[in-house]
Amino acid sequence: MAEARIPERTRGPEAATPYNTPAKWFHWVTVALMAVALPVGPLIKFVRDEDKMAFYALHESAGLTLLFVAIARLAWRLRHPPPPLPAHVPRPLRFAANGVHNTLYALLILQPVLGFLMTNAFGFPMRGETAYLGFIHFPKFMEPVEWLAEWLKTAHIIGGWTIAALLVAHLGGVVYHQAIRRDDLLLRMV
Numbered sequence: 001m002a003e004a005r006i007p008e009r010t011r012g013p014e015a016a017t018p019y020n021t022p023a024k025w026f027h028w029v030t031v032a033l034m035a036v037a038l039p040v041g042p043l044i045k046f047v048r049d050e051d052k053m054a055f056y057a058l059h060e061s062a063g064l065t066l067l068f069v070a071i072a073r074l075a076w077r078l079r080h081p082p083p084p085l086p087a088h089v090p091r092p093l094r095f096a097a098n099g100v101h102n103t104l105y106a107l108l109i110l111q112p113v114l115g116f117l118m119t120n121a122f123g124f125p126m127r128g129e130t131a132y133l134g135f136i137h138f139p140k141f142m143e144p145v146e147w148l149a150e151w152l153k154t155a156h157i158i159g160g161w162t163i164a165a166l167l168v169a170h171l172g173g174v175v176y177h178q179a180i181r182r183d184d185l186l187l188r189m190v
């Protein structure tokens with residue numbers, strides 16, 4: 001019984017206030033897109049040559065959609081600040097959670113931009129087989145620049161693994177709140 005697990009201090013005025021419905025949708029759509037973009041990126045180099053383009057297309061379309069969703073999400077958040085954490089959450093935990101969330105937001109913008117610029121710098125704009133969502137052909141807006149492409153690729157790889165590490169921390173926080181503190185903070189987002 002969930003009720004029995006909630007400590008006394010999280011009830012009544014101390015109970016966690018939920019996020020609003022659009023904020024929840026933004027969160028779970030981001031999770032779904034990330035579940036595609038993040039694993040497919042590293043997989044590209046391991047798949048057969050004849051499948052590579054399909055993997056590039058999937059990764060790039062999911063990644064670019066993440067950028068659009070992140071921009072819309074941040075615009076929404078600016079006008080609709082998230083509900084405050086309940087008073088019982090200690091300061092170090094608040095600090096850690098805010099740090100992870102803010103860095104993830106920054107990378108949700110930066111990582112797709114790096115990826116998009118990288119493919120263009122390598123000379124593979126999102127058109128033809130890698131058109132956005134399979135049918136939106138972006139114009140080619142730059143000539144290939146080898147050194148820039150390599151630099152962007154390194155930054156994109158670092159960005160990808162940093163996101164993966166932050167997601168582990170984020171999920172660790174969820175497990176900690178649910179299993180150890182038992183304060184049901186997860187319910188704010190469902």
Ligand code: HEM
Binds near residue numbers: 045056116126157161
């Ligand atoms: C938030 C969105 C994104 C995430 C989390 C992400 C993550 C990753 C990761 C983890 C890798 C593998 C790195 C490695 O080899 O260790 C990768 C590779 C790649 N990504 Fe992304 N990516 C995103 C968006 C994009 C976008 C929008 C594009 C292009 C439009 C893109 C283009 C590529 C390409 C071309 C590769 C293969 C690089 C190579 O091995 O040559 N990515 N991505």
